[in-house]
Amino acid sequence: MNEQQTLEQLKALKLLGMANAMAVQLESPNIQSLPFNDRLALLVEAECHERDNRRQQRLMTQAKLKIRTACLEDIDFRTRRGLDKPQLMSLGQCQWIGRHQHLLITGPTGVGKTWLACAFGMHAIRRGQSVAYHRVSRLLEETEIARADGSLSSLRSKLAKCQLLILDDWGMSPLTDIGRQDLLEFIDDRTGSGAILIASQLPVAKWYEYINEPTLADAILDRIVHRAHKIEMHGESMRKKRGLSDGED
Template identity: 50%
Template sequence: MLIHPTSERLIALGLTGMVKALDEQRQAGATFDSLGFEDRLGLLVDREAAERDTKRLTTRLKFAALRQAACVEDLDLRTPRGIDRAVMAHLVDGGWIRRHENLLITGKTGLGKSWIACALGHKACRDGQRVAYHRVPKLFEALAIARGDGRHARMLKALERTELLILDDWGLSVLTSSERRDLLEILEDRHGRGSTIVTSQLPVEHWHEAIGDPTLADAILDRLVHNAHRLPLAGESMRKRAATLKPLDPKRRA
């Protein structure tokens, strides 16, 4: 068999996974001799499919730019935070994203709101969905700059096409007039077409005041809240708890 010309042809076709699997079969020698042609070919195809899946996931995670490297498998359900296991299982399943529903995660600082949002974003990437993470203050800054250099419409279009948009740290300050218009535009474009996760220290009932303008607040919340799942967190700060439980360094001075 002309191994090297075959490998070169596979590389030229972009089938690098098959090249690796073919090389492994060569080096294994007699291990694969008992397998028929179709079985050995099937192993090559499976390897190629796995390689492509990994590359696509890497691309989706790079685009998502998640703030934290969080996975749903690492979610702490033992620490009391008001997380219902059945509700979390439903969120991890991801059906709500396919139905274009939203998720509102609220609670005081340190309870893991951003971590949970990023973990769900990571799971959505693994499920083949396009995800984007943004801290709300920085997103509004970027949109303001984009409005000045002609990229504003393009940024809004990219947000519209995202299947899961994560808006972190919402409600830290009352929105300005341009921020209200941008937020309404984003939610209007995404309504019924994509899902949005919002994390906030403010309870949902105070979001109206954080938006500022009563008319625009009604329009924004109508598109965001009415079909949203809610995950209100309560309890002691996870960061404070971790610092309390952390053993003291014996070399550290008192």
């Protein structure tokens, strides 16, 4: 079998990383002079790298993050927004996600809550963890549509399976009776099995009032608050200071 046939078979087997690496090896006399085991190791390493990249791209597509350029390493700690560097670096290890804990980010409009939430989402994706981003109002609209077309169980299953569920703009719109119940169901489905990140303009102390139904408020907050890390942001709007777009709340 000649080298071209080998390349074609690698592609047919969907070993694209190995195929591309082999093509490079064939053009490099220095690599061709290496022992067979070393060359094989390079091919396997290239295939692993290719699969990691494809998985990461798939996770990014599935996550639907609002800001895909957000990155924890880009945080400017010189700006006084209540951000504690040791806390953020610790949370950036994403161990809280593996432990099915939660993260609550609160603060006034424009301080960067959505950006920070997406940065944590991107960090989780880079570590191979599945993420789903939703604005609460849009999610509840999707839930109503799913209920009408019979796909609600599929939506609930999808949200329950991701390792990190990001709920943005929590508290921005009033909840209906069915909306409160839906939120409880989504959160309960993840209790002990998945992490939740909530970003909200409302301080946690006002969430009970936002839910506006004592029994459901107790049930929802009991499942979230007691297993949560908290980041309380403050300061002047970053949009006002830097002219950022609305997407960087």
